[in-house]
Amino acid sequence: MSNKNVLARIVRTVDEATQKAAELYADNTMLRTFILSIPYLGGGIDMIIATEGQKATKERIFKLIGEMKQRMEQHEEVAINKEYLASDEFIDLVIKAFDSAAKTRNEEKIRLYARILTESTVRDKQGTYFPEEYLNVLAGLTPKQVEVAWAMYAVQVEPREEANPEGDEGWHHEKEQVCKKLNLDGTQLIFMLKGLVAAGLIAEIGRNKPGTIANEYHITPAFKEMMNFLDSSK
Numbered sequence: 001m002s003n004k005n006v007l008a009r010i011v012r013t014v015d016e017a018t019q020k021a022a023e024l025y026a027d028n029t030m031l032r033t034f035i036l037s038i039p040y041l042g043g044g045i046d047m048i049i050a051t052e053g054q055k056a057t058k059e060r061i062f063k064l065i066g067e068m069k070q071r072m073e074q075h076e077e078v079a080i081n082k083e084y085l086a087s088d089e090f091i092d093l094v095i096k097a098f099d100s101a102a103k104t105r106n107e108e109k110i111r112l113y114a115r116i117l118t119e120s121t122v123r124d125k126q127g128t129y130f131p132e133e134y135l136n137v138l139a140g141l142t143p144k145q146v147e148v149a150w151a152m153y154a155v156q157v158e159p160r161e162e163a164n165p166e167g168d169e170g171w172h173h174e175k176e177q178v179c180k181k182l183n184l185d186g187t188q189l190i191f192m193l194k195g196l197v198a199a200g201l202i203a204e205i206g207r208n209k210p211g212t213i214a215n216e217y218h219i220t221p222a223f224k225e226m227m228n229f230l231d232s233s234k
Helices: 003-027 029-036 042-072 088-102 107-120 131-139 143-157 167-182 186-198 221-230
Strands: 202-209 212-219
Touching (some): 042 088, 042 107, 088 107, 088 131, 107 143, 107 221, 131 221, 143 167, 143 186, 143 212, 167 186, 186 202, 186 212
Antiparallel strands (some): 202 212
């Protein structure tokens, strides 16, 4: 089956599934009555579930499919493991990606979900990386945390400026760069970085200084591996 036919089949399936979900909700009188009884919010929630929510879900999944199509067209056919496309592992990954895409309005996160799906099919990347784990990590981050993570990666992996010092002073210089780029103050940045530490993308490192301990934040090897998998420079 050609890529065009596969995508058309997926689009039909998504459309039918969302329509069925709307019909099931419309037929559930007890649930609708309960929701409508919620003061002030009931009517709006009912409208979202019955119409707007289904519409948003379809739009987000179609955006995911569009990103997948664009990326797959860049791959050579010989690079794709076609047997993997029929595996339970890939099916699970697709379901999780569709579910995650339906839950966010953020286009960058949807683009990343699509990239995880497409790169998981590349034969040379299989057995070395962990696409399902990458999907779970990204799904748990807020859009702002994703921005911070990518900004940290850029200042710590891309070639350093000649004026950029090493060690503790180097971290402060990087911190200033990220804050300026994302319009954050230092406290806000550290708050975001704490969440990225919990996700395993950033490491918090304590450095002893006279009379105190200074904390620095650096991207982890696992984050570098994920970025290599995503091949996000292309």
